[in-house]
Amino acid sequence: MNQIISIIGKTNVGKSTLFNCLTKTKYSITNNIPFFTRDRKYGFLQINNNKFTLIDTAAISNNFFYYKEKNITYYINKQTKIAIQESHIILFLITSYTQLDSFYKKFIKFLQQKNKTIIFIINKIDYIINFSFKKFFNFYKPIFISALHKINIKQLLNNIKVHLSKNKNHIHNNNYEYTKICLIGKTNVGKSTLINSLLKETRLIINHRPGTTRENITIKLLYKNHLFILTDTKGITQNIKQHKFLFNFIQHHDIIFFIIDATMGFFEQDIFLLKKIFFLGKHLFLIINKCDAINNKQKLFLKQTLHLKLYQYIKFLTIHFISALYFYNLKTLFNSIDFFLYLKSKSWSxxxxxxxxxxxxxxxxxxxxxxxxxxxxxxxxxxxxxxxxxxxxxxxxxxxxxxxxxxxxxxxxxxxxxxxxxxxxxxxx
Known part of the structure; x- marks a missing residue:
């Protein structure tokens, strides 16, 4: 991996818009809802045929340094702290109408203690500009931009290029073969928990509230010198437009993890989606999660239900009963993936x-x-x-x-x- 750059700032300052502008994608969803972005998202910034890793982070809040309970705000702040820790350069973003207070002074000191290169960016210059920035930033010369209208983006890229050339520390990336895995399922079935268990770290925010994951998040996992690109998706609803988008999205992946909550069982929508995915011709893993919460009779009933409703397709299914929270049967999941990788490189004359x-x-x-x-x-x-x-x-x-x-x-x-x-x-x- 090349040098890492993180975009840091409060809510609705335009972090996701700047991320999309610099990566030339629409990977990060932009929304006026405060604190819409929760997990950190990775992309690539290309400058003169050189690729650098760019991270879009969740918004920092005034309670960034103070928290009493381990609620969802605590985990959001933890994600941002991890992004700061692994970055070489920080793009500190504020808006032209931001009212600067003591929190900003404290946060800038926090970044300076981490020995990070800081580039101050003032976004949304098409609005009224607050001229108190000069006193506040002292020696730092802020760059005035508009990420939405792409004003002064070239100046920002030149500034980033100068700081990257000064930083001699590189982390080299090996060219691994990679396999794309997409995790789909209803809300609260344990998609994010499974990714955290596979990575053996709290990479994604998990919560009992439905709809914690709001957008697709791509994560890299290196296993036995093979790179897996895992994509966590938001929970499936009965929205037909979401189904169409999901089927188009699935076509770009090699393996599909269809996750079902063992305590809830199968719904007609699950059977309908499974049949649709079969016709796409992708290798399908049916993962029945939270099996620690059911007994053997309930497991047998789930298997019988599967055979009744998917009798034509059951021979194509790789079925796994797991518990992502307690790491149960995850080894068998990796064994099935190993077999798929063997077949992926196999061809018969x-x-x-x-x-x-x-x-x-x-x-x-x-x-x-x-x-x-x-x-x-x-x-x-x-x-x-x-x-x-x-x-x-x-x-x-x-x-x-x-x-x-x-x-x-x-x-x-x-x-x-x-x-x-x-x-x-x-x-x-």
Whole structure:
């Protein structure tokens, strides 16, 4: 990872807008609701073919240094402190109409004690400017910008470039192979808790209140020299627009973790979404969380419900009963991921697949008008999902469904790809 830059400031000063402007994305959601951003979000800032890590943080508040209870404000402040600790440069953001008080003096001293390079930025210069900034900042020369209208952004980038060249400490990044994992599910099923357990740290804010996660958050996890990019999503509702956005978002990921609360069971919406995801052809993990709160009879009932409602798709499902809070069965989850990574790098030759498919015909021949059906060639054309096309004689277009199922089961058994989505396509020569 390159040098890290954090954007720090109070609520509604334009941190997320500046983050989107510098990263040239719309990754961070902007909203007028105070304290909308809760977790820290990572992006890349590119300056002259060099990439630097940029962090969008939650808003700091007047109780940043004082807290009595470990409520949600405590965890929000903790996220910001972690971002400050791992950063080399701090972009301290205020607005042109901010009323400066003693809290700002205390916070600036706090940053100076951390030995961080501080760049003071005054945003929203299209509003009335408070000229008391000069006395307040002393030796620091603030940069006046408008993140929304991209005014003086080049000046800001030049200033960042100067400070980056002064800082000689680099953290080099190895070029790891990466796999994208998307976590989806209803609110309060334990998506953020699972990510925290996998990382073995409180990376995401968790709370019993519904809707704690408000936007998609991407996190990196290095496991056995393989980089996983985990995406925590907000809870699924009955909003059709959210479903459409979710299906488009899923298509850019390799593995889908569909998480269900074991104490709540399955809903019709869960079954509907699972069936929709199957048709996208992504590798699907069905994770039943909070299984420590149910007994063996309830587990058996959940399995029977699954077999009844998803009997056509159950062979493609990788099912895990876990407890993210108590780290129960997380090792088996990693074992399944290891198997997926093995298959991701696995491809079978035309010769091997053709030989295997003809072996299936020898074991169970199919007669069409007193002639044995023959397959000429089998070829793998995709890895995720696994797609195999089979070429044969003209009669292949009239292949009965029961024989297609036989060929499918034969390939699954001999290729050892259980619980993996496999597609077979048949063409005549």
């Amino acid at each position: 035309i010769h091997f697949l053709t030989k295997l498919i003809n072996l299936a015909i020898k074991k169970k021949p199919l007669f069409k008008k007193k002639h044995i059906l023959k397959f000429l060639l089998a070829k793998q054309i995709n890895i995720n999902p696994i797609i195999i096309i089979i070429f044969g004689q003209k009669q292949i277009n009239f292949l009965p469904n029961h024989y297609k199922k036989y060929l499918f089961n034969f390939l699954v058994q001999n290729l050892n790809i259980k619980n993996i989505f496999l597609q077979l396509h048949f063409f005549n020569n």
